[in-house]
Amino acid sequence: MxxxxxxxxxxxxxxxxxxxxxxxxxxxxxxxxxxxxxxxxxxxxxxxxxxxxxxxxxxxxxxxxxxxxxxxxxxxxxxxxxxxxxxxxxxxxxxxxxxxxxxxxxxxxxxxxxxxxxxxxxxxxxxxxxxxxxxxxxxxxxxxxxxxxxxxxxxxxxxxxxxxxxxxxxxxxxxxxxxxxxxxxxxxxxxxxxxxxxxxxxxxxxxxxxxxxxxxxxxxxxxxxPHYLSGMILNKGDQIMISKMVGTSAVAFYSVAYNIGMLVQIFTNAISNSFTPWIYQRIKVDKYERIPETINMLMILVSGISLCLMLMSPELVLLFGSSGYASAAYVIPPVAASVFFIFLYNILSTPQFYYEKTSFLMTSSILAAVINLGLNYIFIKKFGYVAAGYTTLVCYVLYSIGHAVVSRRVMNEYMPGRKLFDYKCVIGLSVFVIVAGIGCNFLFEYRVARYGLLAAFAILAYIKRDLLISNIVGLKKK
Structure with a gap:
C-alpha cells in the first residue's frame, strides 16, 4: 500500500x-x-x-x-x-x-x-x-x-x-x-x-x-x-511595560528575541498533542508503569532543544534581526528556558485536568500575572529590557511548582500509591535548565565552545536516536 x-x-x-x-x-x-x-x-x-x-x-x-x-x-x-x-x-x-x-x-x-x-x-x-x-x-x-x-x-x-x-x-x-x-x-x-x-x-x-x-x-x-487576561498579560505584558519604562526600540529588541525563544514551542506543542491522549488512555486503563520514564525522556528532549536554542542565540538574533539587535541575544536563554517550564507545567497539571480539578488554574494564572507585573516594575527599571526575560522565567518556574503541589494532592486523593512523575528527574532537569539559561550568556563570546557543545549534543542525540524515536512514535501510535 x-x-x-x-x-x-x-x-x-x-x-x-x-x-x-x-x-x-x-x-x-x-x-x-x-x-x-x-x-x-x-x-x-x-x-x-x-x-x-x-x-x-x-x-x-x-x-x-x-x-x-x-x-x-x-x-x-x-x-x-x-x-x-x-x-x-x-x-x-x-x-x-x-x-x-x-x-x-x-x-x-x-x-x-x-x-x-x-x-x-x-x-x-x-x-x-x-x-x-x-x-x-x-x-x-x-x-x-x-x-x-x-x-x-x-x-x-x-x-x-x-x-x-x-x-x-x-x-x-x-x-x-x-x-x-x-x-x-x-x-x-x-x-x-x-x-x-x-x-x-x-x-x-x-x-x-x-x-x-x-x-x-x-x-x-x-x-x-480573568484567566484569559492573566495569561495574555504574562505573555505580552513585558513588551507593554518595556515600551513605558525603556522605549519603543527596546520593544523591538525584546520582541525579536522573545519570538526566537518561543520557537521551542513548535516542538513542545507537537509533543503535547500526542502525549495528552496517550497519558489519558494509560490512566483510564490503570497502566502507570511506562508513564514516568516516558515523561523523563520527553523532558530531556525538550530541555536539549531549549539548550541548543540558547547556545545559538547570537547567530539567531543576527538572522532574524541584524547586527543592531545583538544585545537581544541575552533575552533568548531565559525565554527558551521558560518554554521548558511551560511544557513542564502542562505535563504536571495532567491529573488536574483528567479529574476535572481545575479551580487552581485561574488562581495560578492571576497570581503569575500579578507577580510578573511586580517583578517587571522592579527589575526592568533597574536592569533594562533584558530583565523581562528572567522575570518571565521566574513566573513560569513558580507556576510549575504550584501545579506540581496541587497535582500531587489530586493524585493522593484519586490515585493513591500510583506514580506519574519522577520528581527527582523533574527537579534535576529544572535546575539544569535554569542554570543553562543563566550560564549560556557567558558563552556568547566563545563560539568554539558553543559549537563544541552543540556538536556533542548532536552526537548524543544520534547515538540515542532509536530511544527518542521509539518514545515519540509510541505516543503517536496510541
Missing part, C-alpha cells in the same frame, strides 16, 4: 488532524520567514511600534471578543447543533456590539487612550477595525475544525498567510511611515478575508441578537475572562 492509498484509508478525523497540524506549522513558518525581512526594512523604533501594536491588539481582543471562539464556542456547537448558523451569527453580533461599546469609549477619550497604549490615535482606530472583523474568521475556522472540513480552512489560512507579508512588503517599501504601512497591510488583509466571511455568516444565520445564545455565551465567558 503506497502513501496515497494509506492516506485515503484513514478516517476523515485523522486526515483533518494531519492537515490542521500541517497548516499550523506552515502558517508559523511563513510568519518566522518574513521577520528578518521586516526587521531590516523598519527601524528598531518602527518595528517596536508594530510589535507594541500587536501586543495591545491581542490583549484588547480578549475584552472585545471575550474569546467566545474558544471553549464557549465548542460547547455552543454541541448544544445548538441544529441551529449552528444562527448561533454563529448571534456570536458575531455579540462581539461586534462589545467592540462598538469599547470603540465609543475610545472616541470620547482618544488622547487618554493614546497615552495609555503608547500608540497614535490612527493606529488605535486601525486596531478596532481589526478587532471588529477577526472574530468572524475564528468562528468560521472553529466550525470547520469541529466538522472536520479541512480543505476550505487550509486554503483560506494559507492564502491569507501568504498575502499578508506580500502586501506588507509592497506597502512598507513605498511608505515613509513604515510602521503604519505594515499595520495597514495587516488590517487590509484581515478586513478583506474576515469581512467577507462575516457577511457570509450573517446572511446564513440572519441573526444579530438572540437572548438565549447571548446569555449562554456571556455566562460561560465572563468567569473565564
Amino acid at each position: 503506497n502513501i496515497i492509498e494509506k492516506y485515503k484509508s484513514i478516517s476523515v478525523q485523522a486526515r483533518a488532524a494531519i492537515w490542521f497540524s500541517a497548516c499550523s506549522i506552515l502558517q508559523k513558518g511563513i510568519s518566522f520567514i518574513v521577520v528578518p525581512i521586516f526587521t531590516r526594512m523598519l527601524t528598531t523604533e518602527q518595528y517596536g511600534t508594530y510589535s507594541l501594536y500587536l501586543s495591545w491588539l491581542q490583549l484588547l481582543t480578549i475584552i472585545t471578543s471575550l474569546y467566545l471562539y474558544f471553549g464557549v464556542f465548542t460547547n455552543g456547537m454541541n448544544k445548538y447543533d441544529e441551529d449552528r448558523d444562527r448561533y454563529i451569527s448571534s456570536m458575531q453580533g455579540l462581539t461586534l456590539t462589545i467592540t462598538a461599546v469599547v470603540f465609543f469609549l475610545f472616541l470620547i477619550a482618544r488622547n487618554t487612550w493614546s497615552s495609555i497604549l503608547g500608540l497614535a490615535p490612527h493606529l488605535i482606530f486601525l486596531m478596532f477595525i481589526e478587532m471588529a472583523v477577526t472574530p468572524a474568521l475564528s468562528f468560521w475556522s472553529g466550525r470547520q475544525r469541529f466538522e472536520y472540513k479541512y480543505r476550505k480552512l487550509v486554503a483560506v489560512t494559507l492564502c491569507k498567510s501568504a498575502v499578508n507579508p506580500i502586501l506588507g512588503l509592497i506597502l512598507v517599501s513605498l511608505a515613509e511611515d513604515k510602521a503604519t504601512a505594515r499595520i495597514v497591510s495587516v488590517v487590509i488583509v484581515e478586513f478583506c478575508f474576515c469581512g467577507v466571511i462575516m457577511v457570509y455568516q450573517f446572511i446564513k444565520g440572519k441573526c444579530w441578537i438572540d437572548k438565549n445564545y447571548w446569555k449562554f455565551a456571556l455566562g460561560m465567558a465572563i468567569p473565564l475572562l
Whole structure:
C-alpha cells in the first residue's frame, strides 16, 4: 500500500488532524520567514511600534471578543447543533456590539487612550477595525475544525498567510511611515478575508441578537475572562511595560528575541498533542508503569532543544534581526528556558485536568500575572529590557511548582500509591535548565565552545536516536 492509498484509508478525523497540524506549522513558518525581512526594512523604533501594536491588539481582543471562539464556542456547537448558523451569527453580533461599546469609549477619550497604549490615535482606530472583523474568521475556522472540513480552512489560512507579508512588503517599501504601512497591510488583509466571511455568516444565520445564545455565551465567558487576561498579560505584558519604562526600540529588541525563544514551542506543542491522549488512555486503563520514564525522556528532549536554542542565540538574533539587535541575544536563554517550564507545567497539571480539578488554574494564572507585573516594575527599571526575560522565567518556574503541589494532592486523593512523575528527574532537569539559561550568556563570546557543545549534543542525540524515536512514535501510535 503506497502513501496515497494509506492516506485515503484513514478516517476523515485523522486526515483533518494531519492537515490542521500541517497548516499550523506552515502558517508559523511563513510568519518566522518574513521577520528578518521586516526587521531590516523598519527601524528598531518602527518595528517596536508594530510589535507594541500587536501586543495591545491581542490583549484588547480578549475584552472585545471575550474569546467566545474558544471553549464557549465548542460547547455552543454541541448544544445548538441544529441551529449552528444562527448561533454563529448571534456570536458575531455579540462581539461586534462589545467592540462598538469599547470603540465609543475610545472616541470620547482618544488622547487618554493614546497615552495609555503608547500608540497614535490612527493606529488605535486601525486596531478596532481589526478587532471588529477577526472574530468572524475564528468562528468560521472553529466550525470547520469541529466538522472536520479541512480543505476550505487550509486554503483560506494559507492564502491569507501568504498575502499578508506580500502586501506588507509592497506597502512598507513605498511608505515613509513604515510602521503604519505594515499595520495597514495587516488590517487590509484581515478586513478583506474576515469581512467577507462575516457577511457570509450573517446572511446564513440572519441573526444579530438572540437572548438565549447571548446569555449562554456571556455566562460561560465572563468567569473565564480573568484567566484569559492573566495569561495574555504574562505573555505580552513585558513588551507593554518595556515600551513605558525603556522605549519603543527596546520593544523591538525584546520582541525579536522573545519570538526566537518561543520557537521551542513548535516542538513542545507537537509533543503535547500526542502525549495528552496517550497519558489519558494509560490512566483510564490503570497502566502507570511506562508513564514516568516516558515523561523523563520527553523532558530531556525538550530541555536539549531549549539548550541548543540558547547556545545559538547570537547567530539567531543576527538572522532574524541584524547586527543592531545583538544585545537581544541575552533575552533568548531565559525565554527558551521558560518554554521548558511551560511544557513542564502542562505535563504536571495532567491529573488536574483528567479529574476535572481545575479551580487552581485561574488562581495560578492571576497570581503569575500579578507577580510578573511586580517583578517587571522592579527589575526592568533597574536592569533594562533584558530583565523581562528572567522575570518571565521566574513566573513560569513558580507556576510549575504550584501545579506540581496541587497535582500531587489530586493524585493522593484519586490515585493513591500510583506514580506519574519522577520528581527527582523533574527537579534535576529544572535546575539544569535554569542554570543553562543563566550560564549560556557567558558563552556568547566563545563560539568554539558553543559549537563544541552543540556538536556533542548532536552526537548524543544520534547515538540515542532509536530511544527518542521509539518514545515519540509510541505516543503517536496510541
